[in-house]
Amino acid sequence: MVTLGHYLIVSGLLFTIGFAGVLLRRNIIIIFMSLELMLNAANLSLVAFSRFRLSAAGMPNYNAQVFVFFIITVAAAEVAVGLAIIVALYRARQTTHVEDVSSLKF
Amino acid sequence: MSALLFWIFALIMLGFGAAVVINRNPIASALSLVMCFMGLSSLFMSLDAFFIGIIQVLVYAGAVMVLFLFIIMLLDLRVETRRKTNVVAVGGGAVVALAFFIQIFFVIGQLSAAKQPFPPLSSPKVDDVHSVGLLLFSNYNLPFQIIGVLVLVATIGVIVLSKRELR
Numbered sequence: 001m002v003t004l005g006h007y008l009i010v011s012g013l014l015f016t017i018g019f020a021g022v023l024l025r026r027n028i029i030i031i032f033m034s035l036e037l038m039l040n041a042a043n044l045s046l047v048a049f050s051r052f053r054l055s056a057a058g059m060p061n062y063n064a065q066v067f068v069f070f071i072i073t074v075a076a077a078e079v080a081v082g083l084a085i086i087v088a089l090y091r092a093r094q095t096t097h098v099e100d101v102s103s104l105k106f
Numbered sequence: 107m108s109a110l111l112f113w114i115f116a117l118i119m120l121g122f123g124a125a126v127v128i129n130r131n132p133i134a135s136a137l138s139l140v141m142c143f144m145g146l147s148s149l150f151m152s153l154d155a156f157f158i159g160i161i162q163v164l165v166y167a168g169a170v171m172v173l174f175l176f177i178i179m180l181l182d183l184r185v186e187t188r189r190k191t192n193v194v195a196v197g198g199g200a201v202v203a204l205a206f207f208i209q210i211f212f213v214i215g216q217l218s219a220a221k222q223p224f225p226p227l228s229s230p231k232v233d234d235v236h237s238v239g240l241l242l243f244s245n246y247n248l249p250f251q252i253i254g255v256l257v258l259v260a261t262i263g264v265i266v267l268s269k270r271e272l273r
Binding site (some may be wrong): 002013016024025027030032040047059078085088091097 | 108112116120123124127132139146153154155161162165169170173183189196203204206207211214215217219221222225227234237238241245246249253256257260267268270
């Protein structure tokens with residue numbers, strides 16, 4: 001029997017994979033993909049809670065799905081802007097490696 | 107049956123998600139990300155969220171991944187050259203990520219609702235596009251329009267950022 005906890009654990013594992021990717025990888029594009037993994041892990045737990053807490057009519061709670069819709073829209077806009085910044089960075093420095101970009105490092 | 111499908115799709119999603127982080131070739135990472143999102147979309151559909159599942163495939167596997175592959179090929183990134191890895195940083199990062207997952211695991215273990223199965227729906231016919239659309243244009247009309255402005259700002263921002271010379 002699949003319970004809410006199974007979905008939450010899978011969502012937590014996906015978030016941890018994304019978190020580890022941000023911490024361990026040094027390629028900006030891979031870091032960016034890991035950020036997408038973390039956003040989607042949050043979406044999975046939102047949809048699981050939407051299915052778990054039914055509305056009065058006995059249907060899933062669609063407020064959470066509207067929220068997921070907004071998150072997907074913002075994530076798509078964020079990817080577009082982020083990749084444009086990476087292209088601008090590559091033009092200026094010819095690198096996508098985070099250790100080569102340390103002007104702001106204290 | 108549904109439990110078996112849950113495990114299959116969860117394993118596909120987590121396996122390809124790990125492949126995104128492990129692969130050294132950015133193109134292989136991007137393609138693994140597509141498979142990861144396919145598994146995630148199947149999990150959404152197993153939770154009766156068909157609209158979100160379709161949107162996930164259209165937006166992520168369709169639009170966002172094309173953008174990622176386009177940028178990787180535009181920048182002509184090869185397999186990244188091996189550099190001297192900072193052992194302390196990698197080990198510290200792995201420990202932090204592991205500690206984070208253990209925290210999540212115990213918090214979910216404390217949650218009493220996490221042990222209950224999903225309640226059955228009142229009717230098997232799920233018209234979630236209708237319901238989500240109705241909510242989007244009634245209760246969430248203002249956030250919806252603000253999102254529209256945000257997408258416009260992002261479009262203009264991308265064009266300004268990718269101009270060759272900023273004046």
